[in-house]
Amino acid sequence: MMAVPLMDEALKAELRALYRRADRHYHGLGHIDELLRLAGDHRAALADPEAVEAAIWFHDAIYDSRRNDNEEKSAALAADRLADRTDAQRLRRITDMIEATARHVVPDIADEAARGDAALFLDMDLAILGAQAEIFDAYERAIRLEYAWVDDTAWRAGRGAVLRSFLSRPRIFHTELFRQSHEARARDNLSRSLAALAIREA
Template identity: 65%
Template sequence: MEKETLIDVALKAELCALYQAGDRHYHNLAHIEAMLALAEEYRDLLDDPGAIEAAIWFHDAIYDSRAKDNEAKSADLAEKKLAGRVDPHRLARIAAMINATATHQLPPLRDEGALNDAALLLDMDLAILGAGPAVFDAYEKAVRLEYGWVEEPMWHAGRSAVLKSFLARPHIFHTTEFRDRFEAQARENLSHSLQALQDQP
């Protein structure tokens, strides 16, 4: 049976073009492909794989490191592009998942299946935090390049605050599956990164 996809060839080409912009060093097509691979790996746990795929494709479609509303704009784009091909309830669910990637807190979804999907999407988005040290280091460098306009003292302060906020959470990952696989390594990576920032003059 062919898998349902809400992203047709024309829309995929349009989104690929956005993800291939020159100022994207981490939030690019490789990030989307890594998340799609995880979605495939954990497909049996997903309530609505088609909605998850759409949310993955759109969640960083709008990305400007100077802006604070990238996720909201990405959700708006999804609603605009998917209107008419997805029922409104499902589209609202996709938009809620995209918006949740702004804070990586679970969105206020009442439906248990939708909430589970949102938890898995957020965990897929953060899986890079639990990657091996070399891959995590490359991720850190790529994110720094995306914020190349930020001067070093401001970067230190801002990045340290982000790392501390993740480390302060009872769990970085929402689902048992991702906690078991990535939590310990993610905490090690984030602690190491924070220490490196604090050691720099």
């Protein structure tokens, strides 16, 4: 008897429908496709690439910019849909990765290889911060659209706090791979975006 795959086409179709919602200006299929591309590029560095793929598919499945429990709800959806497809320990690693996207801190997973997968997954999720300036700027505009219900004053304060929180970290990225390739540009992008917020405020 063949093992049930973690992610089959029926499950992907269910998730694609969620990512195609009209309010998904950034957290949509384009983001998922980019993460799957990155996971493919770095597949050799992953101990469990299928688990990382599942985390990618589910990590923004539930997304409402007015709520602060999206990651928890996305992890719960993954736990429900994947419960009969893998063992409990592996499923917990997947849900830990999903929940870790709330603060982008590597979860406390005992297994070193699984921690490495989580670190690389989180870095791939933040790769947009270290993208070329025009791509990062398009990302910032898309995030603003997802928070269109927030007035400009509150947006500048809230978004500014998020950008400063990343800049205040000793390292934005967890892996040496992404620190080498993305860290410097991410700091440039974040600083430039903060300056733009301040100009609009003035």
